[in-house]
Amino acid sequence: MTTEYPSAARLGTVVCTDTGPNVMEFSFVVEGGPNEIVARRGDFISIVTENGTVIARVQELVRTNRYYQHAEAVREYQSRGEPLRSIFPTDRWQYTVAKTRVLGLWENGKTVRPYFAVSPGAVVRRTDEDTLVSFLKLDKKDGLNLGNLAYQTLEFMPSVSRLLSKHLAILAMSGAGKSYFVSVLLEELLSRKKNQGRLSVVVIDVHGEYSYLKDIKPKDLGLSEKEFSVEHIRGSHIQIPVQSLQAEAIGSLVADMSSIQIRDLRRVISEIRETMPSGYNIADIVSYVQNDDTISKNTKDALISWLINLDETHLFGRGATPDVHSIVKPGKITLIDLSDFISLKKKQIVVSHLANELLSLRRREEIPPFLFILEEAHQFCPESRHELALPKSRIETIAREGRKFHALLCLISQRPVKLSTTVLSQCSNQAIFRCTNPYDLEHIGRSSEGIDRPSLDAITTLEIGEALFIGETVSVPTFVKIRPRKFEPSGLFPSLIEAVKKADR
Numbered sequence: 001m002t003t004e005y006p007s008a009a010r011l012g013t014v015v016c017t018d019t020g021p022n023v024m025e026f027s028f029v030v031e032g033g034p035n036e037i038v039a040r041r042g043d044f045i046s047i048v049t050e051n052g053t054v055i056a057r058v059q060e061l062v063r064t065n066r067y068y069q070h071a072e073a074v075r076e077y078q079s080r081g082e083p084l085r086s087i088f089p090t091d092r093w094q095y096t097v098a099k100t101r102v103l104g105l106w107e108n109g110k111t112v113r114p115y116f117a118v119s120p121g122a123v124v125r126r127t128d129e130d131t132l133v134s135f136l137k138l139d140k141k142d143g144l145n146l147g148n149l150a151y152q153t154l155e156f157m158p159s160v161s162r163l164l165s166k167h168l169a170i171l172a173m174s175g176a177g178k179s180y181f182v183s184v185l186l187e188e189l190l191s192r193k194k195n196q197g198r199l200s201v202v203v204i205d206v207h208g209e210y211s212y213l214k215d216i217k218p219k220d221l222g223l224s225e226k227e228f229s230v231e232h233i234r235g236s237h238i239q240i241p242v243q244s245l246q247a248e249a250i251g252s253l254v255a256d257m258s259s260i261q262i263r264d265l266r267r268v269i270s271e272i273r274e275t276m277p278s279g280y281n282i283a284d285i286v287s288y289v290q291n292d293d294t295i296s297k298n299t300k301d302a303l304i305s306w307l308i309n310l311d312e313t314h315l316f317g318r319g320a321t322p323d324v325h326s327i328v329k330p331g332k333i334t335l336i337d338l339s340d341f342i343s344l345k346k347k348q349i350v351v352s353h354l355a356n357e358l359l360s361l362r363r364r365e366e367i368p369p370f371l372f373i374l375e376e377a378h379q380f381c382p383e384s385r386h387e388l389a390l391p392k393s394r395i396e397t398i399a400r401e402g403r404k405f406h407a408l409l410c411l412i413s414q415r416p417v418k419l420s421t422t423v424l425s426q427c428s429n430q431a432i433f434r435c436t437n438p439y440d441l442e443h444i445g446r447s448s449e450g451i452d453r454p455s456l457d458a459i460t461t462l463e464i465g466e467a468l469f470i471g472e473t474v475s476v477p478t479f480v481k482i483r484p485r486k487f488e489p490s491g492l493f494p495s496l497i498e499a500v501k502k503a504d505r
């Protein structure tokens with residue numbers, strides 16, 4: 001038996017089909033005139049029963065009209081030049097059947113697994129917003145306002161804990177809206193008040209896309225000068241302090257150093273620490289190695305050439321810029337702008353060093369919980385063993401262990417298939433934007449449990465700025481239209497025509 005549900009609009013009536021209504025699926029005939037669109041794909045609908053409210057989602061819509069069921073008859077009238085609708089009341093016989101998939105049974109504010117089939121004849125209504133918010137586990141008060149549910153007016157406001165506490169992967173083909181979404185996320189994180197809980201964020205900004213955030217006026221976000229903190233650090237200013245690096249750390253910045261070489265380097269470093277207690281740089285280590293007669297010639301040559309290679313990156317020195325203690329502060333966003341670097345190796349060295357520092361300082365609780373946002377993640381932790389991947393093991397460690405002490409990752413990639421599966425499978429949350437490459441889709445399907453075939457297919461049809469959220473963020477996979485950002489970067493990537501005109505001036 002169904003009861004009335006006053007606030008929500010009536011959408012239709014459940015009908016019998018070959019297989020339904022069953023526990024997980026049912027169809028209903030949609031109300032309204034022949035050309036009205038009353039129910040849309042993706043709509044959340046409810047049926048109130050004595051045992052709780054069944055919440056389902058419209059998967060497919062089929063329009064039927066018995067006048068058009070027989071191709072022969074239609075052809076006959078067509079060839080006579082008399083459209084069927086001029087003779088018969090065809091409009092009156094058109095109707096729409098909505099096929100739905102049951103998402104859950106909502107009972108006293110809790111979701112339980114559905115265990116009965118709804119009755120044919122039951123009245124179907126749109127799920128009212130309050131129920132939908134609780135059912136999806138959104139947080140209207142303190143959540144992040146990231147956009148709207150697709151085709152709905154309901155704001156998509158997941159809580160910070162649900163979205164970020166178990167790592168987030170943002171996946172899509174290029175140009176689908178990943179970085180735009182990250183800017184929206186950063187805007188939201190920046191505008192949080194102290195009592196809402198403020199995360200500290202470190203962004204590896206490979207293309208310098210987010211540097212405009214530092215120019216936001218605090219009052220435009222409703223913040224005081226003191227509450228607003230964005231620091232922009234250029235790659236060319238970065239200095240990794242050599243005296244803080246153990247031999248293993250230097251070894252990890254050089255692909256395939258052998259254990260014998262690391263052992264020798266460890267001894268050299270411990271000796272040099274004693275002889276130069278006020279600090280030293282790579283050149284000092286090089287000359288120390290050169291003068292050390294206990295190291296075999298082969299090891300010596302290899303060590304020296306690696307050390308010189310590292311020194312040539314100009315990333316190493318006596319000071320520490322940035323000082324990780326000072327960049328990881330509640331509510332602060334630090335942009336590590338690597339857009340000046342062409343060399344992948346240099347980018348990797350910076351990422352590897354920062355990932356290591358962040359994790360070890362967080363482990364010792366010397367810095368607050370943080371979110372580490374990594375653009376082009378497949379360049380830093382690739383699946384393939386044949387690619388240079390200096391930061392890979394560090395990022396994998398954060399992925400595996402970081403969530404326990406709130407060292408969190410947000411990984412962005414346009415080539416999910418190239419991203420380490422270890423890392424991807426540790427990201428309990430995924431925001432998937434448009435993606436048409438079948439290999440990438442297959443990879444996404446395999447690495448995320450919460451995704452079914454129809455949702456996977458729908459990913460190919462998403463528009464720019466639309467995403468499917470799966471995982472812990474919402475209780476069921478949900479399509480979202482990301483909101484426009486409040487602040488626009490100026491003249492970042494000119495269009496082709498703009499660039500051509502500029503060159504022709």
Ligand SMILES: Nc1ncnc2c1ncn2[C@@H]1O[C@H](COP(=O)(O)OP(=O)(O)O)[C@@H](O)[C@H]1O
Pocket residue numbers: 172173174175176177178179180181464465466481482483484485
């Ligand atoms: N949610 C959105 N709303 C409006 N425009 C968007 C949205 N998402 C993306 N765009 C447009 O698409 C362009 C490409 O998006 P971007 O995020 O840079 O793609 P990518 O996935 O390669 O990072 C943006 O510059 C913007 O113009």
Ligand SMILES: [Mg+2]
Pocket residue numbers: 175178179180
């Ligand atoms: Mg991008």
